[in-house]
Amino acid sequence: MNVLEVEHLNVWEERSGRNLVRDSSFRLAQGECLAIVGESGSGKSLTCKSIMRLNRNGIRHSGRIALNGEDLSILSDKAMRRYRGRRLCMIMQNGMSAFDPSRPIGAHLQETLGIHYDWSRAEREAKLAAAMIAVGLREPAAVMSRYPFELSGGMLQRVMIALALVLEPDVIIADEPTTALDAVTAYEVVEQFVRLRERLRSAMIFVSHDLGVVRRIADNVLVMKDGEIVEQGAAREIFSGARHPYTRYLVSSKETLSRHYKWLMGGVDVAQG
Amino acid sequence: MLKVEGVYQSYRRSGLLRRTNHEVLRNIGFEWEKGECLGIIGESGSGKSTLGRLLLGIDKPVRGSITFDGKPIADRKTRRGAISAVFQDYTSSINPFYTVRQAILEPLRLRKSENESFDFGSLLREVGLDESYLDRYPHELSGGEAQRVCIARAVASKPACILLDEAISSLDGSVQMQVLELLRNLRETFGMGYIFITHDIQAAAYLCDRMMIIRGGEIEELVRTEELANVQSPYAKELLRKVIS
Structure with a gap:
């Protein structure tokens, strides 16, 4: 059963008519994690935003996007709003701009949950606190009373993952969630994503240009270049025998670094995927 | 040669009622030899960029000295061409x-x-x-x-030393690799040395001769890259283990 089906997605700039994503089709099965990789400007984020219908003004898209067989493009903006968060949950790259800067984190989370579920305030708080502890935020009450600028990038990323845990969406879309983090924090956040998948069993789209992270988390990989899908397949196959020269180039530049590192560390056990 | 001795750095944080001193660097001391590539590794907030600013002379330490060939780095003339x-x-x-x-x-x-x-x-x-x-x-x-x-x-x-502060961190994976190769080649051509500040341990290991691991404003460990597998401190071990390769 495919949770999400994207068929012939085209994204273009209205003013210039420039094509940004061309004829992109892929599907996401229940519980699957699909990674979208590619350089900046290859159309990864545009694809995600088109699914969420969050593209900024002046960017248009066409094609069929179906969630559990239901065509999302015929939904009104109001109906689509109810889907965002509850059914399709997006985790952004920059936590600092993903939260309302003028209110404490807790107020924002309460509001989001209040829209989607008719739980009492105490219920919402209890669920949030449990989720925060699950993602390694040890003092949920303190975190909820803080403003976004008072938390580090890694903590904000965890708060977003905690919110996804409570919302239990059908599809989670994570757009470069580790790119703005330092290596150690990125490692911990990736571990949280792995556990999030285990717990919710929801499908996930994971956008990244870091192939190390992709190898750790993804079942399938979709490679984009200049707005087109150049290759898609099982993660293992992409890493061992990519067909497209561009994919091979991406994989080999990552391999050079990690092989050198492993050689230095004398083959001792480093985090592997 | 760049010599750093007993460097402390702190910034004053003004609060509503009292001022507190926020110590960013504590007792930093190391030497950088001409032509060497030294990596400075640490998490965000560990003080590595502050140290970079001090080495460039665009900020002055509250205590300690930084000299290049025996002359203070704070002097514009020392830095020129160096x-x-x-x-x-x-x-x-x-x-x-x-x-x-x-x-x-x-x-x-x-x-x-x-x-x-x-x-x-x-x-x-x-x-x-x-x-x-x-x-x-x-x-x-x-x-x-x-x-x-x-x-x-x-x-x-044509400086003797180029300081790179997270210079490849915001580039895409494959472009990162191209720039790393470029830095390796430039070093062979011009014989210059680098101070490579980053949180990307794999990139540092690829480029550097020695790596300095810094934590909470203090040097945790300084090792030759070949000896990286034999780091002693528990923090350095954990840091190296948490590399997504």
Whole structure:
């Protein structure tokens, strides 16, 4: 059963008519994690935003996007709003701009949950606190009373993952969630994503240009270049025998670094995927 | 040779009722030899960028001394031709009203050596670009290209040392690799040394001769890269284990 089906997605700039994503089709099965990789400007984020219908003004898209067989493009903006968060949950790259800067984190989370579920305030708080502890935020009450600028990038990323845990969406879309983090924090956040998948069993789209992270988390990989899908397949196959020269180039530049590192560390056990 | 001895740095934090001193660096001491590539590794907030600013002389430590060939780094004359820098944010590193040609000439003009007929072509080819880039403006360059221009600018004055503060962190994976290769090649061609500040341990291990692991403003461990597998402190071990390869 495919949770999400994207068929012939085209994204273009209205003013210039420039094509940004061309004829992109892929599907996401229940519980699957699909990674979208590619350089900046290859159309990864545009694809995600088109699914969420969050593209900024002046960017248009066409094609069929179906969630559990239901065509999302015929939904009104109001109906689509109810889907965002509850059914399709997006985790952004920059936590600092993903939260309302003028209110404490807790107020924002309460509001989001209040829209989607008719739980009492105490219920919402209890669920949030449990989720925060699950993602390694040890003092949920303190975190909820803080403003976004008072938390580090890694903590904000965890708060977003905690919110996804409570919302239990059908599809989670994570757009470069580790790119703005330092290596150690990125490692911990990736571990949280792995556990999030285990717990919710929801499908996930994971956008990244870091192939190390992709190898750790993804079942399938979709490679984009200049707005087109150049290759898609099982993660293992992409890493061992990519067909497209561009994919091979991406994989080999990552391999050079990690092989050198492993050689230095004398083959001792480093985090592997 | 760059010598750092007993360096402390702190910033005053003004609160509503009292002022507190926030200590960023504590008792930092190490030496950098000419031609060496030294990696400074740490998490965000560990003080590595603050240390970078001190090494460049754009900030002064509250205690301790930093000298280059025996002369204080805070003196502009010491720095001239000795050390230059490449920063993380390539978009704000080049004056947006300057073309690539003007950007590269900027440090040379400050040294009053711009009259020397300067071979832009070979310099740009050295960083993987060519003459056609000379009249472009920064906004016409991709991230990788802009960072290459920044590197070319740093190389132009032929310094003994280039300090790279997270210079590859905001580039895409494959472009990161190209820039790392470029830095390796430049080192062979010009014989310059690097101070490579980063949180990317794999990249540092690829480029550096020695690695300094810094935590909470203090040096946790300083090892030769070949000895990286034998780090002693528990923190360094954990840091190296948490590398997603």
